[in-house]
Amino acid sequence: MRRDEQLAVAHLARQLSRKHDKKNHLGGWSGWLGKTDQSGIPAREGSTAGWAEVNLCMIANDGAITETATKLRVYNPFSTPISSNTFITIKVINGTQLVVDAEDCQ
Numbered sequence: 001m002r003r004d005e006q007l008a009v010a011h012l013a014r015q016l017s018r019k020h021d022k023k024n025h026l027g028g029w030s031g032w033l034g035k036t037d038q039s040g041i042p043a044r045e046g047s048t049a050g051w052a053e054v055n056l057c058m059i060a061n062d063g064a065i066t067e068t069a070t071k072l073r074v075y076n077p078f079s080t081p082i083s084s085n086t087f088i089t090i091k092v093i094n095g096t097q098l099v100v101d102a103e104d105c106q
Contacts, residue, residue, distance in 0.1 A: 036082055055067040088101070
């Protein structure tokens, strides 16, 4: 993982672990929304996770989903690939690694 990716993931992981005040019913960050590019994310091969860079997304108050310019490496620990141009949820494991949590299955 590149140094800039490590710093970005560490920053995001710190945000996830922060506790919010009692007024915030979310209780902290739980993950992110991303979108795969034309290549998708390959499946795990044996004990090696597939990976790809995905665009992080934001959801506006009106529900519109917008891709940001932020790209991060996301690992796929599953035995099936993630399709191209697919929305995924992303979570942190081991404090610094981003993994696919779920994909938009049709």
